[in-house]
Amino acid sequence: MKLKHILSVAALSVGASATYAADSQDPVVIPIHNWSSQIVMSNAVGQMMEEAGLFVEYVTTDSQAVYESIRLGDVTLELEVWEGAFGASFRAAMEKGGIVDVGDHNAVTREDWWYPMWTKDACPGLPDWEALNDCAEVFATPETGDKGRYLDGPVDWLKHGKERVEALDMDFVVINAGSAAALWAEIGSAEADKRPVVVFNWTPNFAEAVWPGEFVEFPAWEDGCDKDPAVGPNPDALYDCGNPANGYLKKAAWDGMQDKWPTGYCLLEQVNFTNPQIAQMAKLVDTDDLEPQDAAAEWLDANSDVWQPWVETCTG
Structure with missing residues (x-):
């Protein structure tokens, strides 16, 4: 915006x-x-x-x-x-x-990690999150070294991308976008050469009509995943599951x-x-x-x- x-x-x-x-x-x-x-x-x-x-x-x-x-x-x-x-x-x-x-x-509604469909060419195991992690180097930038780059929403949106990366031991660095417009700019700049990107996105919004894509499928959301470490695959961490899919x-x-x-x-x-x-x-x-x-x-x-x-x- x-x-x-x-x-x-x-x-x-x-x-x-x-x-x-x-x-x-x-x-x-x-x-x-x-x-x-x-x-x-x-x-x-x-x-x-x-x-x-x-x-x-x-x-x-x-x-x-x-x-x-x-x-x-x-x-x-x-x-x-x-x-x-x-x-x-x-x-x-x-x-x-x-x-x-x-x-x-x-x-x-759905809000989660998302990629435009051309990204699948570079990481065909998508939308599975473990397949994404196996392809992490495909998303690497000079800013992130040998780890993948995930562009999350603005800090004040509290999307907990960093906590999820830690909880699931993912080879990604989370970078926060300054605004929603920065997310769209990231996708738009990647479109020209079909560069693989993974960003925070949500539905409903206009982007789904402009850039067909898919949400990454993390471990399914369970009530308490954000409050009780015992909920989700990692018994020692919060935010180890995806956001509600519906x-x-x-x-x-x-x-x-x-x-x-x-x-x-x-x-x-x-x-x-x-x-x-x-x-x-x-x-x-x-x-x-x-x-x-x-x-x-x-x-x-x-x-x-x-x-x-x-x-x-x-x-x-």
Whole structure:
């Protein structure tokens, strides 16, 4: 995500002139993070709420700390709770109280090590992780010596790539990308000469339509792999398994939202996106180079049959 896109949405957006008596005129506070689908989705839902007569404010917020902010009522909601990335932070906030689970999207998520299909030519045993490790030298760079290079997500995404490499005794060096855009640049630069690369990736996003590829198959995720060393193949280490292969994508809200903004809470309950819809939102920014608020407006204009019934359900 380009910095200008992040900064452009960190501002107050004034809602429609009319508000429903049951809803507060205080703004619904929607957080903005650092990946495209979340930014566009947040703008799209914000514009839906304005259509329903609410006021909306967007704030740039850390994607892990946001759950504590929601719990305290400083932020009103979260539209993309990815199981693999944010499940632990979400559960910790739920245990403290003040935040509610508002249901799942139809979208199924996955976040893990990934490679474009041409990489298989150099390492035909893929997607098996042990085959990847046997091919580690294929991914070596001057930066990593005789070990393979794995480009992980930004540090604040907490993907635990280094811990997994240690837990599974892999011959890889983990390098953190500075942004999502750096991940796409890595794949794009490798495409010209079909250089083998392995990077952090996720679905849904636009990349799957641009660069066909596969996720590396690590030991299957088991509950507790991130908390109990006894879970997973290495009894002495955490993070020795892959992320959930069919992860949830949830919505969350401050537990006071329903009373303060009943129309907004109703709309949040209705919101439900699919993988292709979310990938299209990301594409409008990452490929078509629209500003997030413009991408949201374009998506809404092209998909009125999807979201207008949600607004009508909550305002009719």
